[in-house]
Structure formats: structure tokens, C-alpha cells
Amino acid sequence: MRLLAVFAMSALCLSATVTPSLSAETIAERAAPCLACHGEKGQSETENIPSLGAQQPAYALIQLFMFREKLRTFEPMNEMAKDFTDDDLRTFSDYLATLPKPAPPTEAGDPARMASAKALTVQFRCDSCHNADFSGRDNIPRIANQREDYLVKTMKEYKDNSRHGYDATMADVLQSVTEAQIGELAYFLARVR
Numbered sequence: 001m002r003l004l005a006v007f008a009m010s011a012l013c014l015s016a017t018v019t020p021s022l023s024a025e026t027i028a029e030r031a032a033p034c035l036a037c038h039g040e041k042g043q044s045e046t047e048n049i050p051s052l053g054a055q056q057p058a059y060a061l062i063q064l065f066m067f068r069e070k071l072r073t074f075e076p077m078n079e080m081a082k083d084f085t086d087d088d089l090r091t092f093s094d095y096l097a098t099l100p101k102p103a104p105p106t107e108a109g110d111p112a113r114m115a116s117a118k119a120l121t122v123q124f125r126c127d128s129c130h131n132a133d134f135s136g137r138d139n140i141p142r143i144a145n146q147r148e149d150y151l152v153k154t155m156k157e158y159k160d161n162s163r164h165g166y167d168a169t170m171a172d173v174l175q176s177v178t179e180a181q182i183g184e185l186a187y188f189l190a191r192v193r
Contacts, residue, residue: 027091027092027095028095030092031092031095031096033080034052034092037049037076038050038051038052039051039052041100042055042096042099042100042102043100043102043103044102044147044150047147047149048149048153049147049150050146050147050150050154051102051145052096053096053099053100053101053102054096054097054101054102054142055093055096055097055141055142056097056136056137056138056139056140056141057093057096058093058138058139059093059136059138059139059140059141059142060092060093060096060097061089061090061093062139062166064084064089064093065089066166067080068081068084068089071164071166072163101135101142101144101145102144102145102146103145104145104190104191104192105191108191108193109187109188109191113187113188114187114191116184117184117187117188117189118188120184120185120188121185121188121189124173124185125173126185126189129169130142130144133192134189134192144192145190145192146189146190147190148186148187148189149186151185151190152182152183152186155170155174155177155186156179156182158170158171158173158174159171159175159177159182
């Protein structure tokens, strides 16, 4: 899978094709259907749908590529991305990064739970890849203030191998994480300040 990721990134980054975009609309106009599900300005209010605001461009690029190529299957996303050119993928991923980052919920969370879950992020080294503030970097996603339900769903899918990444890192990491710990990690990450 690591070879696939390298190939995908190389193909996208080194593509010299100059294909016209799907339309002459602005990127904000073209992204409107995306934001209908992912929330105004990329702040999802829909169960199990991630917020996309301030997402790392390289990560978003890979995910859009995987949806376009059906390497990651979710029919609405596969349908949306099927006609995207490589330039479209880059334009959309760069645009998402300009949207505001998700805000933490107004409720800060139970202090004891937050402290316990923070210890789990150290134990499982979440902060070594996703950064100390969980903002992500390069092809590693922003997970700070992501929807709690989406975080639980995604971690469970990586753990049971029903969601495949472009490499096996998350599947490997989550093998030793219990379902209860997944719930605590999601609780913390959704509320981290």
C-alpha cells in the first residue's frame, strides 16, 4: 500500500496535463455540493460526516484521489469525484485547507476523562504523527475537533480493517486499542483545546 501511496502522489504531483476544469465556476461554487453534506465552511453538523475545514491539503488530495479511483468506496464520494481531473483534486484539497478549522464544542468535557484520554494519546503516540495539537501535517489528517461520532467510526473501521488507508499505519496502531479506549480518544479529540 505504501508503494500505491507513492505512485498516487507522484502521479498527482508530477502530472503535466492541462485539462480544463469541469466548469468555469469558482471553487467556492463548485464546493457547494460538498459543503451541503460536510457543513457550511467545512464544519459538519451531520452524523458520521467529517468536518473538512483546515484539513491538510496533502491528506485531502490523497483521499479525493482514492475516492475517484474507488480505492476508498463510499458511493456519494465516488460519484462526486469520478470526473475530477488531477488539477481538480489539487484545487479542491487546497480550497478545503483555507476553510476555518472546526471549533471545539462549547462544553469542554469532563476534566477527569479529558486527562485520562490525553494520556492515551501519549500511550498510543497519536501526537507523534498528528502533532501535539492534533492539527495534522502533510498527508496526516487534522483530527482536532473532528466530530466525535466520525472519529469513533473511523477508528473502528481502521481497527477491523473495513477502511483501508493508503498505508497500514492506522490499522497497525489501532490493533492494540480497545473499543472503550477508542471512545475515550474520540471524546478527547473532539474537545481538545
